[in-house]
Amino acid sequence: MxxxxxxxxxxxxxxxxxxxxxxxxxxxxxxxxxxxxxxxxxxxxxxxxxxxxxxxxxxxxxxxxxxxxxxxxxxxxxxxxxxxxxxxxxxxxxxxxxxxxxxxxxxxxxxxxxxxxxxxxxxxxxxxxxxxxxxxxxxxxxxxxxxxxxxxxxxxxxxxxxxxxxxxxxxxxxxxxxSCQASLQKEFKFVGCSSHAAGAPQKGRSGLDAAELMNLGAQYLREHLAPGDMVHYCFTNSGGLSPNVVQAEARVLYMVRSSTVKGAKDVLRRVEKIAEGAAMMTDTTLTRRFIDGTSxxxxxxxxxxxxxxxxxxxxxxxxxxxxxxxxxxxxxxxxxxxxxxxxxxxxxxxxxxxxxxxxxxxxxxxxxxxxxxxxxxxxxxxxxxxxxxxxxxxxxxxxxxxxxxxxxxxxxxxxxxxxxxxxxxxxxxxxxxxxxxxxxxxxxxxxxxxxxxxxxxxGEFLSPIEDGAVPTLPGSEF
Ligand SMILES: [Zn+2]
Ligand SMILES: [Zn+2]
Known part of the structure; x- marks a missing residue:
């Protein structure tokens, strides 16, 4: 033939x-x-x-x-x-x-x-x-x-x-x-507690504040990234629709990119530290989940x-x-x-x-x-x-x-x-x-x-996927 x-x-x-x-x-x-x-x-x-x-x-x-x-x-x-x-x-x-x-x-x-x-x-x-x-x-x-x-x-x-x-x-x-960039995605959830934003603000702990501080920290990180490394994010849950409530929970999805998987992992490690700092500043609890990654x-x-x-x-x-x-x-x-x-x-x-x-x-x-x-x-x-x-x-x-x-x-x-x-x-x-x-x-x-x-x-294959992770779409409850 x-x-x-x-x-x-x-x-x-x-x-x-x-x-x-x-x-x-x-x-x-x-x-x-x-x-x-x-x-x-x-x-x-x-x-x-x-x-x-x-x-x-x-x-x-x-x-x-x-x-x-x-x-x-x-x-x-x-x-x-x-x-x-x-x-x-x-x-x-x-x-x-x-x-x-x-x-x-x-x-x-x-x-x-x-x-x-x-x-x-x-x-x-x-x-x-x-x-x-x-x-x-x-x-x-x-x-x-x-x-x-x-x-x-x-x-x-x-x-x-x-x-x-x-x-x-x-x-x-x-x-x-x-070549294309390696990427990693991780979703961060901050949980505090709600309260009346005017009546009892001292009782509230805002997950939304934590997510916003995390994003602010990421802006400062940008200056210290290697050329070509990138950080993107979006809110997957910004709390609720009532400004007179301290928003107890917020979730933000981060995507980082670099020329290699190792580079992306380095950037993500620094983003994770920022998330931990944001949780500490706001007295909220941080949970994170791996979403996906590509080489x-x-x-x-x-x-x-x-x-x-x-x-x-x-x-x-x-x-x-x-x-x-x-x-x-x-x-x-x-x-x-x-x-x-x-x-x-x-x-x-x-x-x-x-x-x-x-x-x-x-x-x-x-x-x-x-x-x-x-x-x-x-x-x-x-x-x-x-x-x-x-x-x-x-x-x-x-x-x-x-x-x-x-x-x-x-x-x-x-x-x-x-x-x-x-x-x-x-x-x-x-x-x-x-x-x-x-x-x-x-x-x-x-x-x-x-x-x-x-x-x-x-060279040796360094997978962007965390061991034990399963394909997950962001935005769902976790
Ligand atoms: Zn497409
Ligand atoms: Zn396509």
Missing amino acids: NKAYLSEILETRKEDFISISKDIWSHPELSLQEYHAAEVYTAFLRKEGFHVETGLNGIETAFSGTFGSGRPVIGVLGEFDALDGLSQEACLAERKPIRRGDCGHGCGHNLLGAAALAAAVAIKEYLKERGSGTVIFYGCPGEEGGAAKAFMAHDGAFTELDAALTWHPESVNEIVSG DTLPNHTLERVLWKNFSEAQLPAYTSEEWSLAEAISATCEQDPLPGSFCHDDAEASAFVAKASENGTRALNDFLIPYVPSKRLRPGSTDVGDVSHRTPTAQIHVACFPAGTPGHSWQLTSMAVSSIAHKGMLLAAKVLAASMYDLFESPELLAEAKTEFHCAA
């Missing part, structure tokens, strides 16, 4: 994967509650002859589908969670929630999971013929909150792999390179080159005049980036190419492939793909599924994540992932090179 046949399989069966993507879009589920998605995927995988395992690492909606046997073992990562408040009518260039307040696929994970699944199903046909080698589709819940991959990696998942590939729907076609991303240039080769050889989608019109209408509601793409900025030649191809960011669809720029640069932001990248050589691509300028986590993105433009991008992603997996199965020297690079860069 050759690579072209993989593309043919995907073309022939594209309606299967589009219909899964539409189904997930129509049934948006929040992080760690993706029961419908898990059901749809596992049923499909079983029907396709994959061996399915559910409830991976104690996470109800985490699952895997394995096909084949023996080495090499290549993993492909799928996500399927949605975002709160981003319900939106399909393919509409104006804000119109299907149901106000409902969640929606504002990050395009309906596409992400379906293309990864499609690539695994296509490569299955190749493995049948090859007779040895294994593909594992990982159903990874809670990317938007919960960081399931990080919990799975903490418990040893992904070490069985020779390499892992994934993608993310975006508004550009590019190879992802460089920095370890780039693997060997795998990135494999993805680049196959992306360069793939036929990029052509768009109809209706698709251009819809893209223009959506783009008009967004702020355009004069130089789209995340990695071209460091390279003068790539920047010039993108400026020209995107007509300085005025083209409504970025219907071109951005030249590959290998990078080790740290980008702001975090992903639990980072934890996979510390367990096995890992690489990913961005594929254009949305009009230029579509912000992540927006109603515009939900609107477009079920459009024919998005489905074309999804199919392209599946083709590039499948063709790249084919190369890895066919060329042991590529995998060996990827592993050597991985072992030189990785």
Whole structure:
């Protein structure tokens, strides 16, 4: 079997994967509650002859589908969670929630999971013929909150792999390179006692005061952080709605970021001291709980080159005049980036190419492939793909599924994540992932090179996840 046949399989069966993507879009589920998605995927995988395992690492909606046997073992990562408040009518260039307040696929994970699944199903046909080698589709819940991959990696998942590939729907076609920040989240609860704020203030002890003092302390900490380290926070409970009551309880969620997990742990240790000081100052009781964390991303240039080769050889989608019109209408509601793409900025030649191809960011669809720029640069932001990248050589691509300028986590993105433009991008992603997996199965020297690079860069794995922690969403009682 050759690579072209993989593309043919995907073309022939594209309606299967589009219909899964539409189904997930129509049934948006929040992080760690993706029961419908898990059901749809596992049923499909079983029907396709994959061996399915559910409830991976104690996470109800985490699952895997394995096909084949023996080495090499290549993993492909799928996500399927949605975002709160981003319900939106399909393919509409104006804000119109299907149901106000409902969640929606504002990050395009309906596409992400379906293309990864499609690539695994296509490569299955190749493995049948090859007779040895294994593909594992990982159903990874809670990317938007919960960081399931990080919990799975903490418990040893992904070490069985020779390499892992994934993608993310975006508004550009590019190879992802460089690194992302490590992150840690912890929630702090301060409990005092309530009383009449005017009548008996001396009897009250304010949890809200403690949380505010903690936040003030964090502002003073900022001056003494290493460059690039970050501290963010939000209230998950600010007490109550009556100012004439001393607020007995308040909760605040902290997220810290650094270039490494060790750096993030150092920052969090200092934040914890601030919390302890705030409790002492206010005579309140402090309780804390670990929420989640992610590792920095370890780039693997060997795998990135494999993805680049196959992306360069793939036929990029052509768009109809209706698709251009819809893209223009959506783009008009967004702020355009004069130089789209995340990695071209460091390279003068790539920047010039993108400026020209995107007509300085005025083209409504970025219907071109951005030249590959290998990078080790740290980008702001975090992903639990980072934890996979510390367990096995890992690489990913961005594929254009949305009009230029579509912000992540927006109603515009939900609107477009079920459009024919998005489905074309999804199919392209599946083709590039499948063709790249084919190369890895066919060329042991590529995998060996990827592993050597991985072992030189990785060092000992320091998980961001605290021992004994389980995936938790902030805001609930504790
Ligand atoms: Zn997202
Ligand atoms: Zn996402």
